[in-house]
Amino acid sequence: MSDPGVASERLAAEPFWYEAADDRATALAAADAFRSAYGREPDGVWAAPGRVNVIGEHVDYNGGLCMPFALPARTFAAVGSREDDVVRVRSAQVPGTGPDGGWQGALADVGPGTVEGWAGYAVGVPWALAQAGSDVPGLDVVIDGRVPLGAGLSSSAALECAVAVAVDELAGLGLGNDDAGRARLAAACVRAENEIAGAPTGGMDQAASLRSRAGAALLVDCRDFSVEHVPFDLPAHGLELLVMDTRAHHALVDGQYGSRRDACEKAADLLGVDTLREVRPDGLERAAARLHQVLGDGTAEEVVRRVRHVVTEIARVREVATLLAAGRVRDVGPVLDASHTSLRDDYEVSCPELDVACGAARSAGALGARMTGGGFGGSAISLVDATRTDAVAAAVADAFVDHGFAPPAFLRAVPSAAAERVL
Numbered sequence: 001m002s003d004p005g006v007a008s009e010r011l012a013a014e015p016f017w018y019e020a021a022d023d024r025a026t027a028l029a030a031a032d033a034f035r036s037a038y039g040r041e042p043d044g045v046w047a048a049p050g051r052v053n054v055i056g057e058h059v060d061y062n063g064g065l066c067m068p069f070a071l072p073a074r075t076f077a078a079v080g081s082r083e084d085d086v087v088r089v090r091s092a093q094v095p096g097t098g099p100d101g102g103w104q105g106a107l108a109d110v111g112p113g114t115v116e117g118w119a120g121y122a123v124g125v126p127w128a129l130a131q132a133g134s135d136v137p138g139l140d141v142v143i144d145g146r147v148p149l150g151a152g153l154s155s156s157a158a159l160e161c162a163v164a165v166a167v168d169e170l171a172g173l174g175l176g177n178d179d180a181g182r183a184r185l186a187a188a189c190v191r192a193e194n195e196i197a198g199a200p201t202g203g204m205d206q207a208a209s210l211r212s213r214a215g216a217a218l219l220v221d222c223r224d225f226s227v228e229h230v231p232f233d234l235p236a237h238g239l240e241l242l243v244m245d246t247r248a249h250h251a252l253v254d255g256q257y258g259s260r261r262d263a264c265e266k267a268a269d270l271l272g273v274d275t276l277r278e279v280r281p282d283g284l285e286r287a288a289a290r291l292h293q294v295l296g297d298g299t300a301e302e303v304v305r306r307v308r309h310v311v312t313e314i315a316r317v318r319e320v321a322t323l324l325a326a327g328r329v330r331d332v333g334p335v336l337d338a339s340h341t342s343l344r345d346d347y348e349v350s351c352p353e354l355d356v357a358c359g360a361a362r363s364a365g366a367l368g369a370r371m372t373g374g375g376f377g378g379s380a381i382s383l384v385d386a387t388r389t390d391a392v393a394a395a396v397a398d399a400f401v402d403h404g405f406a407p408p409a410f411l412r413a414v415p416s417a418a419a420e421r422v423l
């Protein structure tokens with residue numbers, strides 16, 4: 001017989017896998033929730049995916065390059081248009097309105113600081129489209145979010161983008177029909193997030209949710225948000241991308257994210273460039289010397305590390321794009337490792353849970369691992385041989401027990417479709 005102490009530890013370390021929601025059943029449930037909330041039929045149900053970022057972290061707001069893709073996990077929005085300009089937003093999970101349950105009011109009264117909590121991400125979208133000159137009707141909305149919350153997988157962008165494709169169709173804007181239009185929808189979602197929800201994020205997530213294609217990663221050039229679809233067929237190489245949600249705290253609005261962004265913008269200003277994208281790897285030394293000169297050694301040291309992360313990370317995205325184009329997918333692993341080191345040491349946005357997840361994954365045979373998304377918690381990814389995925393997840397779960405962390409959660413990331421109408 002095995003030792004009961006050992007047995008219970010094994011049980012505690014059993015990896016927890018997120019289950020993919022059944023899209024059709026979730027869409028029908030969202031329509032039902034709409035009927036009970038508003039006593040009428042919705043005009044339709046739309047869904048938008050969360051994302052994972054393969055490489056290119058904290059570079060979108062620096063005009064850099066990043067390479068996210070859409071996840072199968074999506075947020076659903078059942079929506080009906082109205083004759084007036086009232087917007088009502090509710091959650092399928094939390095009944096009623098109020099700080100947690102949603103919001104209701106006139107679109108004309110929406111502005112920065114007027115909508116509290118998660119509802120701002122939804123209400124901000126018709127507001128931003130109206131600000132951009134579109135004729136937007138009032139709306140009744142029920143949100144059914146199936147992207148893990150707080151996992152760094154862009155549940156908030158999924159929410160915005162589900163509402164965006166719904167409003168687009170109901171207002172007859174036609175933006176959802178091609179990539180150029182979707183880029184405009186993404187820009188409205190970014191504005192909603194920045195100005196109404198108050199999170200100073202950079203646009204990668206909305207591009208991923210609205211402009212991805214199944215089977216491909218999305219190479220985004222954040223100077224002008226032009227995109228390229230890069231084939232990302234991991235199964236053909238016997239590989240999988242394992243998402244490891246640390247379930248540690250992750251909040252973009254708590255100041256750290258904004259302070260990184262401010263530091264980058266200040267550095268660009270001091271270097272006389274529009275964005276840090278303009279600093280090339282071979283110009284890093286010169287940039288560092290200049291920052292030391294104007295800021296003094298004490299202050300410059302940290303700023304130089306922030307700049308170094310951005311510049312080297314953009315170079316790593318190019319490297320991964322080149323490796324993928326050459327079919328050298330396994331060689332992406334070490335580049336992921338280098339990205340993590342840079343985010344941990346130079347950009348300082350990792351945390352112990354993310355470091356332990358990546359370290360344990362590598363020790364268990366992952367080809368590479370890095371934190372993904374904003375950091376300070378949330379998820380990490382690892383590139384693994386498909387035959388090793390379960391073992392890597394088990395090793396990470398074990399390591400979390402050893403460190404006294406709450407249990408992590410896992411999912412296999414498969415490049416999936418962009419936001420669309422589902423009912």
Ligand code: GLA
Nearest residue numbers: 057058201202203204373374
């Ligand atoms: C969050 C933001 C994105 C991006 C990442 C970091 O996900 O929403 O805009 O800045 O962090 O790469």
